[in-house]
Amino acid sequence: MEIFLTNTPSGKKEVFIPLEKGKVGIYTCGLTVYNYAHIGNLRAYVFSDILRRTLEFNGYKVKHVMNITDVGHLTDDADEGEDKLEKGAKREKKTPLEIARFYEAEFIKDLKMMNILIPQIMPRATEHVEEMIELVKKLQDKGFTYSAGGNVYFDTSKFNGYRDLAKLEKDPEKQISRVEKDTFKKHPFDFVLWFTRYKYDKHSMLWDSPWGGGFPGWHIECSAMASKYLGERIDIHTGGIDHIPVHHTNEIAQSECAFGHRWVNYWLHSDWLVVGEGEKMAKSKENFLRLKTLTDAGYDALDYRYFLLGAHYRKQLEFTYEALDGARNALKKIRNRAGELIKSYGDCFPEEPESEYIDDFTREVNDDLNTPRALAVMWEALSDNSLKEAEKLSLLRKFDKVLGLDVFASGDVKIPVEIEELIRKRETARKSRDFITADQLRKDIESRGYEVLDGKDGTKVRKS
RNA sequence: GGCGGCGUAGCCAAGUGGUAAGGCGGCGGUCUGCAAAACCGCUAUUCUCCGGUUCAAGUCCGGACGCCGCCUCCA
Incomplete structure (x- = not known):
């Protein structure tokens, strides 16, 4: 079945051709x-995870590369910016590299909790400075750079398609910029490939280069590492919507000039998670929520994942706890159902079910990763009485490969003997119609984290 | 100044010309000693508003109002 993806340059859904x-x-x-990742960051990585899982679902062998930016970049490319890692280091009285390794580890923990498949390759910028220098040299040899004020700049006037991706104003005269002008630039849009001029005397992350000791510009790392691991032509490049106007625009310029041909076939961008009055979540604002904020409040990380899947990745999504509660309840329902199914059928189900629901599900997810509709297909399948229970089980298994909600999480939890004992006591009390004791015992069991389920064929317990 | 997005039930949200997905919540029912769980049913004559095109519009066009993003760093 064909896969359609919205390609940023055209703004349209295009058939994916590898x-x-x-x-x-x-x-x-x-x-x-x-710093820690916030839940807005995590939205972008759940999105790329769904992309990967969808492609794998369709039988593709996927090579997924995700970089770790551990070089401190300036907050802007004039001389005013602060280096983020230096800033973090100062804040926590550590070295920039200690900061980087700590938050990288925390980040990967968050990815795992979100059930995001870890990319096969996660290159660190600091370990690829040589490749970056090589790429800058290549651009220099081809005449796309100039040196000024100690920095090496990319000359954007030499690249025709500059700013096409973002459909931005090409005439600097008409451009309103909020950034202080860097007087060394020939053209306002030019950007730094290599810095030797920097603000801090004791900048601790410096490398030798043909242009002097310094550090790489931000954009060059992605071009260098992407081509190292994926080659000079790449199928898909993803990122947050914020990367379109600057970062990806510049990546395209330097990569296509260096390689001399088209670089990336499909650009996919996820939109913001917003909070309150449509305000984007930013680390600099008070509205910074971490995954830990949610788990400390008693939510499962995958409750948040379910919440994200309920909206399309290309639309702004408003985060509220009310909506998160909805996601939590929905996921819990699915897991309860899945738990029952697995108890009754265990391994006794068709591995590759044949069902129109598979087609429906695939169609939705292949349609620009329409997870809200994919979820709807799952719910329809669950409540379809013409399906056998074992079929539902295998469908759930299959769907969860893409959704990654770990729906069988609460599958077979052993019930402790003391809980079993309380259940028996309660049964005795109920039979003698001593409901006061029975209700007290029920409360007791519930306070220990188990639910009491009275049914036609006796009482059952499960972890709540 | 330029570019772009959004406005669908109490909440989240799908839908890109054919007569309003799904989830949560709420309500009613079955079950239960009661409750919970589970299951079943109901829950937007209507998509911010006003015009237009069309046999047909949430979907296309024009306009108004409201909200937001980008053109600095950011996922």
Whole structure:
């Protein structure tokens, strides 16, 4: 079945055609590890995870690369910016590299909790400075750079398609910029490939280069690492919507000039998670929520994942606890159902079910990753009385490969003997119609984290 | 100034010309000693508003109002 993806340059859904049959390379712009990831960041990675899982669901062999930005980049490219890692280091009295490794580890923990498949390759910028220098040299040899004020700049006037991706104003005169002008630039849009001029005397992350000791510009790392691991032509590049105007625009310029041909076939971007009055979540604001904030409040990380899947990745999504509660209840229902199914059928179900629901599900997810509809298909299948229970079980298994909700999580939890004992006591009390004792015992059991389920064929317990 | 998005039930949200998915919540029922769970049923004559095109519009066009993002760093 064909897969359609919305390609940023055209703004339209396009049929996905891989460079090589049966294989896909994906490059995802990762996190700058100077602080914890917030739940908005996580939305972008759940999105790339769904992309990967969908491609694998369709039988593709996926090579997924996600970079770790552990070089401190300036907050802007004039001389005013602060280096984020230096800033974090100062804040926590550690070295920038300690900061980077700590937050990288925390980030990966969050990815795992969100049931995001860890990309096969996660290159660190600091370990690829040589490749970046090589790429800058290549651009220099081809005449796309100039040196000024100690920095090496990319000359955007030499690249015709500059800013096409973002459909931005090409005439600097008409451009309103909020950034202080860097007087060394020939053209306002030019950007730094290599810095030797920097603000801090004791900048601790410096590398030698043909242009002097310094550090790489931000954009060059993705071009260098992406081409190292995926080659000079790449199927899909993903990132947050914020990367379109600057980061990806510049990546395209330097990569296509260096390689001399088209670089990426499909650009996919996820929109913001917003909070309150449509306000985007940002680390600099008070509205910074971490995954830990949610789990400390008693939510499962995958409750949040379910919440994210309920909306399309290309639309702004408003985070509220009310909506998260809805997601939690829904996921719990599915897990309860899945738990019952697995208890009754265990391993006794068709591995590859044949069902129109598979087609429906695939169609939705292949339609630009329409997870809200995919979820709807799952719910319809669950409540379809013409399906056998074992079929539902295998459908759930199958769907969860894409959704990644770990629906069988609460499958077979052993009930402790003391709980069993309380259940028996309660049964005795109920038979003698001593409901006061029975209700007290029920409360007792519930306070220990188990639910009492009275049914036609006796009482059951499950972990709540 | 330029570019772009959004406005669908109490909440989240799908839907890109054919007569309003799904989930949560709420209500009613079955079951239960009661409750919970589970299951079943109901829950938007209507998609911010006003015009237009069309046999047909939430979907296309024009306009109004409201909200938001980007053109600095950001997922």
